[in-house]
Structure formats: C-alpha cells, structure tokens
Amino acid sequence: MRYRLGGLAAAVVVSAVVAAPQAQARQRVDVVVEWYDVTAGVLAAAPAPTQITNNRTWAIGWLAAARAVRHGHDRAFTDAAVASAVHDSLVRLVPSRAAEVDEALARTLARVPDGPAKARGVAAGSDQARRTLAEREGDGLDPASVNAPFPVPAAGPGVWQPTPPAYAPAIQYGNRAAKPFTLRRADQFRPAPPPALDSARYRRDLAEVRDYGSIDSTVRTESQTRIASFWYQGSQPAFITPLRVALSESRATVPDRVALVAKYNVAAVDTQIATSDAKYAYQLWRPVTALRAGGLPSWTPLHVTPAHPDYPSGHATYAGFSEQVLTSLTGPRSHQAFTLTSPTAPGVTIQYQAWRDLTRDNVNARVWSGIHTRVADEVGVDLGRTVARHALANFDRVVG
Incomplete structure (x- = not known):
C-alpha cells in the first residue's frame, strides 16, 4: 500500500507530553x-x-x-x-x-x-x-542474551580483534541466535563474503579510510567531519524523528498507520539479527586493526570503533531497511524538509527530505569516522533493504 502525504512543519520534536x-x-x-x-x-x-x-x-x-x-x-x-x-x-x-x-x-x-x-x-x-x-517470551532479545560472550579468535590477517582504546569485549554476538519476527533463520539473506584482503576493492576501501577517517586527516573537509560526528549517534534513536515525520504526514486509516510503526520495528529487529549473523560469520577486522597491522602502528580513527566486526556495517543496514520501509509505505520523500539534531554533534542541524539521503550520509559517515570500509557500508545497505522487503511481504502472516 502507499500512504498519501500531507504537510508538516520543518522541525519535528518528539515528545511524550500529551495535550491537557x-x-x-x-x-x-x-x-x-x-x-x-x-x-x-x-x-x-x-x-x-x-x-x-x-x-x-x-x-x-x-x-x-x-x-x-x-x-x-x-x-x-x-x-x-x-x-x-x-x-x-x-x-x-x-x-x-x-x-x-x-x-x-x-x-x-x-x-x-x-x-x-x-x-x-x-x-x-x-x-x-x-x-x-x-x-515473544524468551526470544533472546534481552540485553544479557544480546551480548552473549564471544570467544575471540586467534589473531591473523583479516580476523577481528578487540579494538583500541578500550579493547572491549565484542557486543551483539547473541543477536544471531535470537528469534526473528519474519525471517525463517538468521542467515536467510547472508551476503557474500567480503572482498579478499589483497583485492583491488579492499585495498582501495582501506586506503580511503586511512586518508579520510584518521583523527588527524588532512583531506577530510569540515563538512565531512560534521556528517561523521552527526551520524556517530545510535541508529535507533536517530530514526525516531524520520519515522514520526512519515507517520504525521500520512492520511491513511488508523489501522494502516499503526501498521507502519509495527512494520518498521519488526523489520528493525530482523535486520539487526541478520546483521549480527553476517558480522560474526565473517569476523572481518576493523580498519584500525588492518592499518596498524599494515605498517601504521599509531593510526587512529576520528571516532572510537564499536566493539564488533566490520562487515557489514550495522548503521548502514539500519539506514537501508529504514529507507526501504519508508519508501515502500510513504513514497521516496517527506512532503516538506525536516530537521534532525544529534547528541554526538551538539549544535549541528541537518535538513532532509528524501529518505535515501539519510542512507547516503550514513554510508559516508562511517568511512569518514574511520570505523568502517565502504564495502561494509554498501553491502550493509543492501542487506537492510532486502530484509525490509521480506518483512513487508510477510507482515500479514505475523499479524495473523
């Protein structure tokens, strides 16, 4: 179904306060x-x-x-x-x-x-x-199950290891064992393996992170730094406002608008399960590990690297499913531009209208932050879109 869009003021503020x-x-x-x-x-x-x-x-x-x-x-x-x-x-x-x-x-x-x-x-x-x-009782999505201990493999070329500065234990390993809403199994849409370390694609992507993602980069622009810092925030809270924009503009029936919120979050859960499955199936090292092992022992990313493998990017899969759900159910853009803020970039505001522009900035941001290769981001977007299409196609079965 497609929801017809109406108008909305540019700035959207999410609040739990209900009118008197x-x-x-x-x-x-x-x-x-x-x-x-x-x-x-x-x-x-x-x-x-x-x-x-x-x-x-x-x-x-x-x-x-x-x-x-x-x-x-x-x-x-x-x-x-x-x-x-x-x-x-x-x-x-x-x-x-x-x-x-x-x-x-x-x-x-x-x-x-x-x-x-x-x-x-x-x-x-x-x-x-x-x-x-x-x-959903016992579905494995409680925090303790989500962060089940991950046995770190022996170090070697391409193999994920805890990353500086904290060298913290891996997180989200347990997602892959959780119960999905629409997926038959966590690996249903597992992407192909990442490119070989000696491939032209991987060498090119790693060089891009080296140059644009370092804390002291001389080629990253101020605008790129702002976007990297803006999208360093968590994905789930970052997309609260875009979904609210789509919901507020919709002129569909109450059942269809309720379903929009349900479909979005069902797809969110399944996407994160599929993401962790791929991450821990391939266990690809992060750029900081690769660059330091490759002769740059002091190379440091702009932002601290999250404690899980590189491929695919979780931020990118989240952006990909969000774009797919919002595009499928509300069209490719909101009726008017809306403004987003970020706790990781105080004072910075960015206006968006097309849902795909949020995806674009998420992909670039993770490279410019120095924490993901571009291939991990692009494959992540594709995985998110694929899981979302499946979730939308099978939502009626979940509703019953």
Missing part, C-alpha cells in the same frame, strides 16, 4: 502520533542498553496494536485499542515508567466516549498485548 484535557476537548487528537510520542518518551527516559531490545519493545507494542485494530474502523474502538495495546506492552516491558504510561492511558480514554465500542477497544488492545508478549 481542555485542549483535547477542543481539537481532534491523533491517537497514533499520541502513542508514538508516548513510546518514544518512555524509551528515551528508560532505554535498554542494547538497541535491538528497544526496537523489540516498539515492535511488540505496535504489533499488538496492529492486531487489535486490523478489523476496526470505529474511532472509539480504534483509539481505545491502540492506547490499551501500547500501554499494556510498555507497562510490562518498561515497568519503571508505568506511572506516566498509566496517566497517558487515562488521558486517552477520558477523551473516548463511553460505550460498547470503547469497551471492546480496551479489551482488544489488552488481549493482543497479552498474546504478543507471550509469543
């Missing part, structure tokens, strides 16, 4: 955006330490909501069902924020006229939250 009851009485409140903001606010205030766990929380709550409203069009029913499904899921998964989520539910339900439709909506939302939570 008096204001709600005077204007129509968009329950989908309302509970999107509640979810975003809860996870901003109490995030899990692992990104995929946060996407799991989004996916469970909004999949439950999608199931609850898939056959409902009465507004009293859908408003009550969305709020109840997301509420019950958040209270279970982020219990430390239960009080504020309870307050948000009370505000929504106070706005919905009492009657059979409201009662059915509350019951449907709660029932689907309970069912979805039960289905």
Whole structure:
C-alpha cells in the first residue's frame, strides 16, 4: 500500500507530553502520533542498553496494536485499542515508567466516549498485548542474551580483534541466535563474503579510510567531519524523528498507520539479527586493526570503533531497511524538509527530505569516522533493504 502525504512543519520534536484535557476537548487528537510520542518518551527516559531490545519493545507494542485494530474502523474502538495495546506492552516491558504510561492511558480514554465500542477497544488492545508478549517470551532479545560472550579468535590477517582504546569485549554476538519476527533463520539473506584482503576493492576501501577517517586527516573537509560526528549517534534513536515525520504526514486509516510503526520495528529487529549473523560469520577486522597491522602502528580513527566486526556495517543496514520501509509505505520523500539534531554533534542541524539521503550520509559517515570500509557500508545497505522487503511481504502472516 502507499500512504498519501500531507504537510508538516520543518522541525519535528518528539515528545511524550500529551495535550491537557481542555485542549483535547477542543481539537481532534491523533491517537497514533499520541502513542508514538508516548513510546518514544518512555524509551528515551528508560532505554535498554542494547538497541535491538528497544526496537523489540516498539515492535511488540505496535504489533499488538496492529492486531487489535486490523478489523476496526470505529474511532472509539480504534483509539481505545491502540492506547490499551501500547500501554499494556510498555507497562510490562518498561515497568519503571508505568506511572506516566498509566496517566497517558487515562488521558486517552477520558477523551473516548463511553460505550460498547470503547469497551471492546480496551479489551482488544489488552488481549493482543497479552498474546504478543507471550509469543515473544524468551526470544533472546534481552540485553544479557544480546551480548552473549564471544570467544575471540586467534589473531591473523583479516580476523577481528578487540579494538583500541578500550579493547572491549565484542557486543551483539547473541543477536544471531535470537528469534526473528519474519525471517525463517538468521542467515536467510547472508551476503557474500567480503572482498579478499589483497583485492583491488579492499585495498582501495582501506586506503580511503586511512586518508579520510584518521583523527588527524588532512583531506577530510569540515563538512565531512560534521556528517561523521552527526551520524556517530545510535541508529535507533536517530530514526525516531524520520519515522514520526512519515507517520504525521500520512492520511491513511488508523489501522494502516499503526501498521507502519509495527512494520518498521519488526523489520528493525530482523535486520539487526541478520546483521549480527553476517558480522560474526565473517569476523572481518576493523580498519584500525588492518592499518596498524599494515605498517601504521599509531593510526587512529576520528571516532572510537564499536566493539564488533566490520562487515557489514550495522548503521548502514539500519539506514537501508529504514529507507526501504519508508519508501515502500510513504513514497521516496517527506512532503516538506525536516530537521534532525544529534547528541554526538551538539549544535549541528541537518535538513532532509528524501529518505535515501539519510542512507547516503550514513554510508559516508562511517568511512569518514574511520570505523568502517565502504564495502561494509554498501553491502550493509543492501542487506537492510532486502530484509525490509521480506518483512513487508510477510507482515500479514505475523499479524495473523
């Protein structure tokens, strides 16, 4: 399906604050955006330490909501069902924020006229939250399982090793053993192996990181440095606003807009499972390890290298699936430009409109940060897009 886009102010601010009851009485409140903001606010205030766990929380709550409203069009029913499904899921998964989520539910339900439709909506939302939570119990996406210990292999050419300065243990190794939403198995779309170390492609890509990604690079421009620093932020929080832009502009039905959020986060979880499968199947060393082993013992990247293998880039797979989902469901761009900020580049703002431009900057940023080869980024984008297409094609089966 394709959602028709409407207008939106350029700057988008995600907030968990819901309008006061008096204001709600005077204007129509968009329950989908309302509970999107509640979810975003809860996870901003109490995030899990692992990104995929946060996407799991989004996916469970909004999949439950999608199931609850898939056959409902009465507004009293859908408003009550969305709020109840997301509420019950958040209270279970982020219990430390239960009080504020309870307050948000009370505000929504106070706005919905009492009657059979409201009662059915509350019951449907709660029932689907309970069912979805039960289905995902023990799925291996809790932080301890995600960061299962990885036995570091013996050092050798091309083999991943812990990276400076912390030489920290590998992370996200357990993703590959987690239960996906739509994938049959983690390696279903595993990309081909990375290029050989002595190939022209790998030598060219490593030379690019050497020149453009070093902390003291003389060829990286100020603009490139800003983009590298901007996209050094975590992928999951970085894409909260672009998805909200698409959601706010959509003029689709409530069930379709709820499904947009659910599909996005289902694809996010499956993409990260597929990414970790490939990373730990190939265990390719990071540029800093390769360059230091190749005769530059003091070479240092602009940004600290994350503690997992190079190929494929997780940021790139995240950007790739995001672009695919948003393009497939809302078209190639937002109706108006929107502004993003980043905690890793204070004071820097970047305007975007086409979803593919976020992907482009993610690919370049990881090279200019000195932490990924370009081939790892480009293959990552392709993997993310592929998993997203599969997730979209199989979402109806997940909904049931």
